[in-house]
Amino acid sequence: MKKQESFQNIFEKVFALITPGEEEQRELREMADLLVERINAFKPQYQVRGMLVGSAARNTWISGEHDIDVFILFSENTERRELEEMGLNIARAVLADAEEIEERYAEHPYLHGRMKGYEIDIVPCYNIKDPHRIKSAVDRTPHHNQFIQQHINSLEGDVRLAKQFLKTAGIYGSELRTQGFSGYLTELLIIHHGSFLNLLRAASDWKPPVTIDIQQHAACTHDAPLIVIDPVDPRRNVASVLSLDNLCRFIDAARSFLEQPDMEYFIKPTQTHPSLQEIMEILSKRGTALSGISFSRPNIVEDDLYPQLEKMRDSLLKLLDANDFRVVNSGYLVLETQAYLVFELFEAVLPGVRKHTGPPAWARKHAEKFKAKYAAHPESLSCIYIEDGRYHIDLLRRHTTPESLLQREILKCGLGKHIAQSIREHGFNILPHQELLRVEHPEFQVFLYNLLVRKQPS
């Protein structure tokens, strides 16, 4: 009972922070109406109509967020080229008085603009009645909009609580950088469970893989930790981007909050900037060695960049492991023009010797080759010896430091197209321990600190 009160108290306080005020709502609505009207003005000419979608349409946005997504719905029999061209033309007209506009690409090109403090996307799509017959992923959005509006059933406040909770835990957003919960996924979870508290209670007992199929119409299987079948598309998992660890972080946060309700689950802590002194004290306690690489940030969108960074990290982890370096932790950071990949290692220097394993003694041909090659090898540090039935020899290690290894081998690793290109064109810097401590960018120091204390950035 006491806890129940405590929940309500906290939620009231959170609502006061995240529910848009009447004035804020009216202003956003006016801006949205203006954009839709401007699109509709093209109706006679192009058979299009404007539609406000996303959290602004569903009233599930959080105070302070000023994102407006408006779709231009074209008739189903428009040519794709025509849709793309006219779509952009109409969008440019709609955003004619924006302070800034930018062409962006999803499956179609679309326009992003900033206008009177709002971040606005104007996205052309097909107006397709039957969502099973959509022509591109964005054509689903009007259907999502419709489903949520029909089923939200006054749960907008609970959606806002859930979003704020996920944001604070650092797991909100379906970009590949975050691999968290999308807004639509959050809305579906609230609709399915009936309230934010019910969602937390359910999540407390989740054991991946968890499947939720509101319409009971799943049409195929999915390999993912959380599977939420899209109510408008029986073949689609709305949660396909969510990583196992982010799902686990949600399960963990849900349990912790229910156990000990606190405002801290809804307010991002102000990240204090650690001093170099603090970082060095932690490093000295951990006794580990840092090693890193920096290179020019390729000029591509985050959803292209982050998977490449992940691929690069995996390749280099394999390289380090194959060369006997033990990595405690690793992470990457993208700043304005530079990207960084940093490893925390067991040791800065490996011994000069490495054990080289040869063929089994009974594999005669291989054995003869091995013995001929290593009989008087200039890099040998031992006799040829037999262990577990195989030939071995101890050889001089080529790379006793991670820096020497990375310097020499990085271009042979799988790095992702644009990162490899950046490194080939602009080179890269190997950053040993001391140089990493000398990078003066405050964001870099926060990154280093979080990497060392294993703090999940929120």
Added chain:
Amino acid sequence: MKKQESFQNIFEKVFALITPGEEEQRELREMADLLVERINAFKPQYQVRGMLVGSAARNTWISGEHDIDVFILFSENTERRELEEMGLNIARAVLADAEEIEERYAEHPYLHGRMKGYEIDIVPCYNIKDPHRIKSAVDRTPHHNQFIQQHINSLEGDVRLAKQFLKTAGIYGSELRTQGFSGYLTELLIIHHGSFLNLLRAASDWKPPVTIDIQQHAACTHDAPLIVIDPVDPRRNVASVLSLDNLCRFIDAARSFLEQPDMEYFIKPTQTHPSLQEIMEILSKRGTALSGISFSRPNIVEDDLYPQLEKMRDSLLKLLDANDFRVVNSGYLVLETQAYLVFELFEAVLPGVRKHTGPPAWARKHAEKFKAKYAAHPESLSCIYIEDGRYHIDLLRRHTTPESLLQREILKCGLGKHIAQSIREHGFNILPHQELLRVEHPEFQVFLYNLLVRKQPS
């Protein structure tokens, strides 16, 4: 053809070194006859008879070896107690004029004595016609003797070559310390293959497991790299003690000798005593750290001691591994009163941090316990974090040096009965790198040198 000559040349030279001269043979035969006669003198009283067995009986001994094994054969219906008592009494009378005698134990007690430069074993056993009905392992020996004498077919010289070859490779002897080829096994291999050269040629193509069953009468299966069914016991593998690595060393040596025949395969190199300077130079190239333990040598026979040393080494390797220490190589040495166990490690000191893995995030009860325990743990060096679906926390490492770990944990490890007893009663010394270099015993320095350059002691 040239190689064939070369083999013959070498064998002639080896024969000159290892074949006992006429004088040497006559003297040994006289001593053996004397011992057998002395036993036969007890025939009227106890229905016993003496029998010369082993390499002396089969004329497969190597010049300079003065081992004589004489068995006292008791009638099958003698009581076991009687056999043991009378056996020892007779043996004492036989060895009355020995310079030194010692009671030893196999399945029965027996007497070992040194007399006029000969090492003599006088062993009581049952005289059992049918080897399938033997009462103890030693009862098989007279049958082995008979089989070899009936089948040796003038191959004594080849047996001597094989023994000398195996000795030089450090793999002759079926004691648990060596885990090599016994004399009987060597004789059987020569009988089976018809000559030393044929044995080498066959071994060059061996792929373990290798099975040899001269009498084609195997009565059960064996899990061993080399299986040589005892011609006098279809259930017994004569090569059961031989380790995989020693079998591989034989395969390797056989191939190498056939490829490039040389006297070096028959003459043990005189082990030069490495200087401390040499050891330190190798260590500095290898860049590794040494750590060791010494303790009082338990007063037990080698066949009991070496398996315990092996067990101790295995336990401590597991302990080191579980605590993140990486061992490059390890070895033990038994001196007069002390035993040593030495590890060559990747590093002398580990970083202060260790990663502690907790339960999966979805194992609610375990998760709650883990979080309660580590929420504000005094040894934590990080937040509690989630990785691969599991809780983790970085904690202060308890033991950053192998010395601290071994000092604290050795008595909790499986050490073998007598070693554990020795350590509990007399304690143990932890020997860090520098102290190991200060051990002045010349045998210890040879051991350390061989450990580092991975030289198989011969």
